[in-house]
Amino acid sequence: MQQGAKPRSIKTGLPPGSLVYIGAKKRDDSDITVISYDQMNCMDKKLQTMDEYLQYKKQNAIKWLDIDGIDQIHILERLEEYFGIHPLVLEDVLNTNQRPKIEDYGNYIYIVAKMLCYDHSRKRIVSDQLSLIFGKDYVITLQEREGDVFNPIRDRIRNNVGHIRKMGPDYLAYTLLDTIVDNYFIILEEVGNQIEYIEEELLQKPSSAALHSMHQLKKEMLRLHKSIWPLREVLGAMERRESELINESTILYIRDAYDHAIQLIDTVETYRDMLSGMLDIYLSSTSNRMNEVMKVLTVFSSIFMPLTFIAGVYGMNFRYMPELDSPWGYPLIMLVMAVIGGSMTFYFRRRKWW
Amino acid sequence: MQQGAKPRSIKTGLPPGSLVYIGAKKRDDSDITVISYDQMNCMDKKLQTMDEYLQYKKQNAIKWLDIDGIDQIHILERLEEYFGIHPLVLEDVLNTNQRPKIEDYGNYIYIVAKMLCYDHSRKRIVSDQLSLIFGKDYVITLQEREGDVFNPIRDRIRNNVGHIRKMGPDYLAYTLLDTIVDNYFIILEEVGNQIEYIEEELLQKPSSAALHSMHQLKKEMLRLHKSIWPLREVLGAMERRESELINESTILYIRDAYDHAIQLIDTVETYRDMLSGMLDIYLSSTSNRMNEVMKVLTVFSSIFMPLTFIAGVYGMNFRYMPELDSPWGYPLIMLVMAVIGGSMTFYFRRRKWW
Amino acid sequence: MQQGAKPRSIKTGLPPGSLVYIGAKKRDDSDITVISYDQMNCMDKKLQTMDEYLQYKKQNAIKWLDIDGIDQIHILERLEEYFGIHPLVLEDVLNTNQRPKIEDYGNYIYIVAKMLCYDHSRKRIVSDQLSLIFGKDYVITLQEREGDVFNPIRDRIRNNVGHIRKMGPDYLAYTLLDTIVDNYFIILEEVGNQIEYIEEELLQKPSSAALHSMHQLKKEMLRLHKSIWPLREVLGAMERRESELINESTILYIRDAYDHAIQLIDTVETYRDMLSGMLDIYLSSTSNRMNEVMKVLTVFSSIFMPLTFIAGVYGMNFRYMPELDSPWGYPLIMLVMAVIGGSMTFYFRRRKWW
């Protein structure tokens, strides 16, 4: 669960379609921006209230309505009014624990995806839910937080780079999803670097800190898996879908994004395999080191215990111990000890314990 | 198996459709309540006997018959009589080890689901089987125990909140199942908190108590898995089903509940992955600690064994030991010992054993 | 392989359809009983030879021919003659290592199932193969050994309890399979009890005896899995099958038995998960205990080794050791030893090793 988020369970018992925001603490206001474009013109404005949108509604251009901060319920209610969005969709927009999915409502398509970015300060992946609704002449994107990865797309629209101004809302929706997919590659590269770093650390000096990082990474991979796998399904469904909202010419691009998603999944799976392989290596090398430690202990004990015993014998205070009185006693016994110690050492060396 | 329950095996050899209750010990009486409603009116009554239901049967309104305590066989027999329910269904109602499922009998649909709730005192999940039968103008719910999670729905019917009074029995059935699904989220949150708690405990101080809790949680996840997975199939079958009993307009809501069930499954799988990851971590850190212990032992032994041996040598009682008579013998041998001890310590420090 | 059974390999190279019995040692005779019934009458007789069956053959009633002891090849050959059973079927009847399966031969259906029962004296599951052939007006059951779980069914036929006398041979076949399924529940309850018992034992005092029982149980679960999984397929195939031999009204009952089989599989899988979870617990708690043992050893060694060394030093026989002559030498050195021992103890206590 996200930090600061309300639990999903506060919705229990409410009728379906109840608009309750379960994300982190509410913000005071939402940012609403509209980019309205066609092949010739492009306008870009920040709205104060949803009512200002009315003037765009009638225009023939493609409208991209971008809403940051979804906790202003009254804004969502306008979406129902102006675009005919089903309350269940709006409920899903607010439920920020949604699984990525695609739903075809006839005159619009509703897509949920996860925008991930790597928070370097906290060393973990931060997720933001993107709701994307597109119809015949509009695209609506809704996010929890300000700040997204879509600025290059905005620039491409404004500067008329690539095909984007010539294509419909389906192409814009594809572009947004493709950007999210591209963004996953950055995160996976970051994760890949960390895996390589931990692997080297584990092989050289297995510590419980590295073990802990590994465990943390495993959990991150679980989250990535949960975000990417259903996104692949979303793109696959878009490619297959015979909705009139998706043009033939866009399908080719979606297939491309779908290929990228498969590549992502491949990488995630490889990383997970590598991580579980690393645990095995860690366990093996720990038990290997234990073996080394034990051998040192055993070698020391096996050499010095007999010697100490012999010294102890001649430390006994019996009155009648003939060896003690002999002038050769001491050097002889020292020789015996040297022989015993030497042959023990030789024996353990030959068994490669040392 | 539930505590106090009779084993499933007491049914062996009985003809199919034999009504035998296999749950926990019988109660003396059952609670029967009827809520009868249409768009205009809503009535709500507690019945003494099933016979009182006859007066509702002819009404045009939607009837929700709620029976708590299914061990009164004579009540079930009336269901066969009044609603034409097949004996095999009634047998399944009584068999409280049922797997969640859906069966279409043409003029009514029979659904089994598990209501779970977390018993904080005993720290375990308690389960209650809900049988749900709905036909053209009625919904029957049967449970083992009193007390359920449906009070918000009753309030919504009484107070005409949301669409519920405008829709048919299929929508009521959906609402009941959706409430059960919502309830699972509460349980999963509870489980999630426990997993986080145990994880922290295991990482900080791996004890066998934490191991035990982990094992317990694993078994609970197994039970959750067994309840949720088939529930998803039930909802999926309802969404696909072309029964006349399910209206087009309800399908959309069922799809929503189906999405929630998939989200639940996702979470359960994630938790199971996390739990097995934790066991690996536990084993690794145990073997890590063992290593530490062994190193301490080995360092101590390797330093003191040679020293004790040397002390032993000069404790021998040989008459002719020239060192003993030299005035420098004692300080010299003490120096030798200090050098040996010091270099051993240095050696082990350099190998990072300490 | 069953004890006393001939290996499957003695059949290698024989033409298909060769009737060779591969089970345990042959009995001298077989029991043949016929129950012939219709809605009005019911007759029940033990046959001396298969020839006596001829008088029943022409009757309009449903005939249930029950043969215990399948090693009398000449009896099987009569089945080919009287019922037109294919030699390959008879070969399968004799091959008692058969996997449960269903085969539709047009005018009869051939089903193989495993009857299991728990042998309390030997603490293992004993299996007996049931071959079931049913056609338009007859059911043939063939088993290796005397004694089965079908007596309640015989009583229901004799006493006309339930629908059985009103339905056809397909319903009788269903009833037999359902009884076998019901019987599996008894075995699973027995296994469940044992798992709980071993689990408690492992958690309290992990011994190799418990480990051994666990291993034994795992193998039993493997056998159960191998019996139940294909039985589910058999029942599923019966439910789907559009054979004229299976009536519409029986399908409903078969679906019920199919549900039970799925419940069985669920339970078997849960038990297998629990058993492998137990092994992890066992390994963890073993390594935990080892840790405890090691800590005790290390604490003892670390405290007494330095002390013994000091005692050794002052046991040396150097002539010039000023401490030895001081009257405070002994009490002082005892104090030093107490301080060393005490601080070691304190140190290990603070590291929670004790």
Add this chain to the structure above:
Amino acid sequence: MQQGAKPRSIKTGLPPGSLVYIGAKKRDDSDITVISYDQMNCMDKKLQTMDEYLQYKKQNAIKWLDIDGIDQIHILERLEEYFGIHPLVLEDVLNTNQRPKIEDYGNYIYIVAKMLCYDHSRKRIVSDQLSLIFGKDYVITLQEREGDVFNPIRDRIRNNVGHIRKMGPDYLAYTLLDTIVDNYFIILEEVGNQIEYIEEELLQKPSSAALHSMHQLKKEMLRLHKSIWPLREVLGAMERRESELINESTILYIRDAYDHAIQLIDTVETYRDMLSGMLDIYLSSTSNRMNEVMKVLTVFSSIFMPLTFIAGVYGMNFRYMPELDSPWGYPLIMLVMAVIGGSMTFYFRRRKWW
């Protein structure tokens, strides 16, 4: 890879259909035998050259051409000429690392299978690739080595046992495959015996030799799995195939062989499960034994270290040690030692360490 075989890679870069033998070293000659039979007659001859076959080609009888030793490329080239076999098929015949498969070339069907036999002297499974081609009136079998398991079939043809002389080449092909399947049972029985033997050994005295045998068996199971699993697909494809070369009446027999293949797979899977269960048991019992060893060590150390320390104290040579001069000193200190030793022993016994 087979011993003595050339690596598969020597074929890299050659055009498809190039006939290169990659098996073990070449033999000098090949054995070619023809059995030609119909319902009335049967002839059986060993050919010197492929040209002799020409006289059989025109006959109406079924011809079974059996070629041992496939390294004589010129023989294979004649197959192309006389039977119209595609060069790709002949290439596959020579590639003895082929996976079992079936390919329908219209007027003939090509099947690859593995004949396995257990080499008792080297304690491993030896494999020989069988290529089987059958058309309207002929069956060709090609093997690497002399010696096969088909002698019982040859006898059945010669002596007109069973249906074989009455059926077509499809039945002969089935009989050959069925014999191979039957042969697998012998090998699995051998493997089963070994598994039981190793299991007992592991439970009684876990040695690294048993571990090694287990590892070896696991690898053999891998090979068996690789031979049997695709063979099942081959038989399944034959059963489904609507080729005119396979008669309706043969399908029934193929279904039987298919059942046997499934039984084989079941057994292989069970054995693999048992083998991995055994490894767990081995690891557990090893760690169990280690625990025992450690306890003995710890008990000895904990008892004798304090005692030796006390003896050391009174071995010190301080001049002023009042205890030494007391006549009760010695017996008293001996009593103290006995009490310490006794209570340690008692303590460890109560903790069940001993």
Add this chain to the structure above:
Amino acid sequence: MQQGAKPRSIKTGLPPGSLVYIGAKKRDDSDITVISYDQMNCMDKKLQTMDEYLQYKKQNAIKWLDIDGIDQIHILERLEEYFGIHPLVLEDVLNTNQRPKIEDYGNYIYIVAKMLCYDHSRKRIVSDQLSLIFGKDYVITLQEREGDVFNPIRDRIRNNVGHIRKMGPDYLAYTLLDTIVDNYFIILEEVGNQIEYIEEELLQKPSSAALHSMHQLKKEMLRLHKSIWPLREVLGAMERRESELINESTILYIRDAYDHAIQLIDTVETYRDMLSGMLDIYLSSTSNRMNEVMKVLTVFSSIFMPLTFIAGVYGMNFRYMPELDSPWGYPLIMLVMAVIGGSMTFYFRRRKWW
């Protein structure tokens, strides 16, 4: 990621179809060669610029355009111009982290595959991405680096060996893919040899170096798996595809290559199973050895600790110790020690600790 390669993420935010090369550092020039052939003639030329290709374009012959070094964007742009290749394809050509895939663009088919070769000096598998585009009368191959495995094919075209000059571009494409598949066998043989070598090493003397090699091999297998598995899909799709660009007669050959790919996958899976089996063996034998070490330590300690204690007792300096003055004291106590030492030795021998 390849060494020296730019991360995939530098493409984030660019419009689809942007041609950015993400492989290792750029080369200064590209090699472009054209082989143009039909049944009669064959020409072979190295081009300086893409413009020279224009003279071939009109010819009726089959053109194979082979481009090494794909970082010269201007060359790729000509492909769009001359052959009508879609920008998305060209983008994929440059993205050298592509997953093997096939895409049908109507008048040409685009295939991605990985050429692997084993770099003996660095002991790792090096990969090079091959992009293959073929249309009605041309085949284009694009690689990152110079040097490929296609020389035997070039020779076959030049010298008119096999069918290659008689068939179309689809057959050439097949031949190229088949050569890549054949090449995988060489790599797998190399890997197989290494696995056998490591296995032997692990069984004889488990070292952490062998463990490390094993870990390395596991990662290589992961990479092989990622290259081969999708290649199988590519070949399977080609076999099924009803594109007019693939002739009926070529399908047979593609099926053959598909079989080889399945064989490769089988081998890769077997190797992965063997590698994880080896880890188990390693862990078992490590813990086995630890056991041996511990036994030696325990035997030594258990024998010498009591003896040293006894010697310590008679080293005590009590004035009244009657044993010390007896002339039999010393020999008697030596006898007692010998008896204790001997019986300990005997006891441990009988428990097979030694």
